[in-house]
Amino acid sequence: xxxxxxxTAAIDPxxxxxxxxxxxxxxxxxxxxxxxxxxxxRRGERIVICGPSGSGKSTMIRCIxxxxxxxxGRIIVDGTELTNxxxxxxxxxxxxxxxxxxxxxxxxxxxxxxxxxxxxxxxxMPKKEAEEIAMHYLKRVKIPEQANKYPGxxxxxxxxxxxxxxxxxxxxxxxxxxxxxxxxxxxxxKEVLDTMVGLAEEGMTMLCVTHEMGFARQVADRVIxxxxxxxxxxxxxxEFFKNPQHERTKLFLSQILH
Amino acid sequence: MSTTVDIPRFVxxxxxxxxxxxxxxxxxxxxxxxxxxxxxxxxxxxxVVFYLLYVSVPPLMxxxxxxxxxxxxxxxxxxxDMGGRETGAxxxxxxxxxxxxxxxxxxxxxxxxxxxxxxLLAIGVGWLLWLRAPRRDLGAIxxxxxxxxxxxxxxxxxxxxxxxxxxIGFLILGALLVALLAFLAVILKASLRxxxxxxxxxxxxxxxxxxxxxxxxxxxxxPTALWGGILVTLLVxxxxxxxxxxxxxxxxxxRRSKLPIVRMASVIFIEFVRGVPxxxxxxxxxxxxxxxxxxxxxxxxxxxPLIGTAFxxxxxxxxxxxxxxxxxxxxxxEGAQSLGLSYPQMMILIILPQALRIVIPGIVNTFIGxxxxxxxxxxxxxxxxxxxxxxxxxxxxxxxxxxSLTGYAFAALFYFIFCFGxxxxxxxxxxxxxxxxxx
Numbered sequence: 001x002x003x004x005x006x007x008t009a010a011i012d013p014x015x016x017x018x019x020x021x022x023x024x025x026x027x028x029x030x031x032x033x034x035x036x037x038x039x040x041x042r043r044g045e046r047i048v049i050c051g052p053s054g055s056g057k058s059t060m061i062r063c064i065x066x067x068x069x070x071x072x073g074r075i076i077v078d079g080t081e082l083t084n085x086x087x088x089x090x091x092x093x094x095x096x097x098x099x100x101x102x103x104x105x106x107x108x109x110x111x112x113x114x115x116x117x118x119x120x121x122x123x124x125m126p127k128k129e130a131e132e133i134a135m136h137y138l139k140r141v142k143i144p145e146q147a148n149k150y151p152g153x154x155x156x157x158x159x160x161x162x163x164x165x166x167x168x169x170x171x172x173x174x175x176x177x178x179x180x181x182x183x184x185x186x187x188x189x190k191e192v193l194d195t196m197v198g199l200a201e202e203g204m205t206m207l208c209v210t211h212e213m214g215f216a217r218q219v220a221d222r223v224i225x226x227x228x229x230x231x232x233x234x235x236x237x238x239e240f241f242k243n244p245q246h247e248r249t250k251l252f253l254s255q256i257l258h
Numbered sequence: 259m260s261t262t263v264d265i266p267r268f269v270x271x272x273x274x275x276x277x278x279x280x281x282x283x284x285x286x287x288x289x290x291x292x293x294x295x296x297x298x299x300x301x302x303x304x305x306v307v308f309y310l311l312y313v314s315v316p317p318l319m320x321x322x323x324x325x326x327x328x329x330x331x332x333x334x335x336x337x338x339d340m341g342g343r344e345t346g347a348x349x350x351x352x353x354x355x356x357x358x359x360x361x362x363x364x365x366x367x368x369x370x371x372x373x374x375x376x377x378l379l380a381i382g383v384g385w386l387l388w389l390r391a392p393r394r395d396l397g398a399i400x401x402x403x404x405x406x407x408x409x410x411x412x413x414x415x416x417x418x419x420x421x422x423x424x425x426i427g428f429l430i431l432g433a434l435l436v437a438l439l440a441f442l443a444v445i446l447k448a449s450l451r452x453x454x455x456x457x458x459x460x461x462x463x464x465x466x467x468x469x470x471x472x473x474x475x476x477x478x479x480x481p482t483a484l485w486g487g488i489l490v491t492l493l494v495x496x497x498x499x500x501x502x503x504x505x506x507x508x509x510x511x512x513r514r515s516k517l518p519i520v521r522m523a524s525v526i527f528i529e530f531v532r533g534v535p536x537x538x539x540x541x542x543x544x545x546x547x548x549x550x551x552x553x554x555x556x557x558x559x560x561x562x563p564l565i566g567t568a569f570x571x572x573x574x575x576x577x578x579x580x581x582x583x584x585x586x587x588x589x590x591x592e593g594a595q596s597l598g599l600s601y602p603q604m605m606i607l608i609i610l611p612q613a614l615r616i617v618i619p620g621i622v623n624t625f626i627g628x629x630x631x632x633x634x635x636x637x638x639x640x641x642x643x644x645x646x647x648x649x650x651x652x653x654x655x656x657x658x659x660x661x662s663l664t665g666y667a668f669a670a671l672f673y674f675i676f677c678f679g680x681x682x683x684x685x686x687x688x689x690x691x692x693x694x695x696x697x
Binding site: 065090093094096097098100102103104105106108117118170 | 599
């Protein structure tokens with residue numbers, strides 16, 4: 001018990017780290033998906049995570065807003081440690097935005113309603129104010145004219161930009177991207193990446209699972225390579241692409257960079 | 259041998275302009291040929307169907323309308339041996355008995371109260387079902403609170419005559435409820451003020467309701483044993499429909515809950531009620547419910563089958579709703595969670611609106627089944643429409659060969675109008691809800 005108290009006391013809420021993962025393990029049944037993950041993300045840092053499919057990249061970032069539960073180790077987001085306490089989970093989710101591979105917009109609500117829903121119900125913001133904020137972010141992702149349409153009437157790229165705007169409406173401190181361009185037609189990848197680059201340039205803390213290596217080179221502070229549930233390599237983009245250390249990384253890069 | 263491809267033949271040199279579709283409009287003859295006589299098999303089928311229609315429709319029309327007897331005061335009009343016609347339906351019988359079919363044995367001088375109930379019901383249903391009606395939130399308050407209270411007072415006469423002990427018991431229970439909510443709020447670290455407002459609101463609403471039921475409006479008491487006919491059929495169906503949807507949703511959510519006790523309780527309730535015939539449920543509600551309750555408490559004999567049918571329909575509804583919940587992609591839950599919505603917010607705002615829309619056909623199917631199943635309450639001695647017809651057709655005053663057929667034809671017509679109405683309405687809602695989401 002005393003050890004626990006000391007450890008808890010050691011967390012400094014004003015610490016520079018936006019996200020800390022300490023000795024995190026996770027199992028799906030018998031399958032060990034995350035093995036001893038240690039990662040510390042500074043405020044304003046942009047991190048790109050890549051790796052072969054099934055390596056645990058998505059699982060790792062989904063643990064950060066507790067869409068997945070870790071079974072061992074500690075995850076501290078913006079000074080709040082994630083435990084079974086629902087209140088803390090809600091607290092963390094308010095500050096962490098997430099963009100999914102398949103957008104996950106709400107098809108029965110208009111674009112504007114998609115964006116104002118969480119501010120109105122979670123932040124208890126007046127409807128008018130929420131709509132102003134939503135329109136602001138929809139302008140930023142360059143689709144204000146679609147505000148009264150339904151998600152099904154938009155192209156994939158437009159839907160993903162709406163999903164980004166929807167997250168931004170909650171003014172998150174951290175944004176998680178889970179393969180945001182993987183389900184898009186090639187022609188639409190750029191419009192989404194441009195939005196993300198704009199966001200990165202404004203100093204948003206970002207964790208991005210993606211295979212868009214151009215994006216990694218352009219904005220990432222660090223690139224992480226994962227394999228078999230472990231962080232195998234972590235480096236600046238320059239070093240990562242020029243000078244990969246690990247055999248597995250070399251093989252991976254040779255396959256996706258042709 | 260050359261394998262070169264003649265490229266210019268395959269690649270468009272110019273942009274092809276968009277053209278209007280070829281003209282598909284053709285005359286009725288072409289339509290008939292295409293749809294009714296497109297091949298030998300289709301032709302045979304068409305002829306068989308036409309023959310069946312020829313055999314069944316004209317005699318039915320002849321019985322129901324052409325040969326029918328429309329007026330008369332007793333059996334003489336519908337008996338050949340007494341100077342009437344007996345080949346057609348005896349609508350005179352229905353006209354003579356219509357007030358019995360509508361009100362049952364309800365005290366004759368008080369039947370205006372039932373008429374007001376029908377009018378209030380029509381207003382409530384219209385208000386809620388007309389999707390563009392003004393202030394549907396007020397409509398919901400009217401339909402789910404004011405209308406039931408007024409109906410209770412109107413139909414029974416109110417003046418429930420609660421004892422002083424009852425009121426003391428109510429006050430104690432109310433105080434306990436408020437205290438429990440406040441306690442929960444403290445434990446869950448939620449706002450204490452909200453908890454007190456909610457608790458006070460619930461106790462207040464129930465208190466006002468009970469006070470209204472207790473008040474003496476000078477209406478004569480009409481015991482439920484006298485109610486009958488369409489009044490009872492509509493009452494049982496309305497209570498069943500209104501109760502089964504929310505309770506079914508709760509059961510479905512309970513069955514998918516992660517909490518083992520909630521899940522087990524839901525599964526046991528659903529499987530038990532669904533695995534037993536409605537007649538058994540009704541008989542059990544009628545004879546066993548009083549056994550479970552303390553000795554001095556009695557449940558009205560109309561109330562028992564009401565509870566039985568409502569529970570029965572809820573179990574079916576729960577499975578329909580569960581089907582819709584299971585059809586929801588996981589991404590919708592994750593999208594809602596990642597925005598920080600709480601479980602109730604996620605369910606009410608995101609998941610249920612979509613899940614319920616998927617299962618509208620199933621929900622209406624259950625409603626229609628329930629509406630027709632109300633005729634089974636006759637088994638425990640309630641005089642619903644079918645039972646009143648049963649009782650009237652053996653009336654010696656109206657002893658004539660076509661009386662039974664006419665009575666059942668009337669019942670069929672009544673049930674068909676309501677069920678068909680529900681079916682058409684749900685189709686309209688489906689179309690309306692689908693329009694916004696399609697490309």
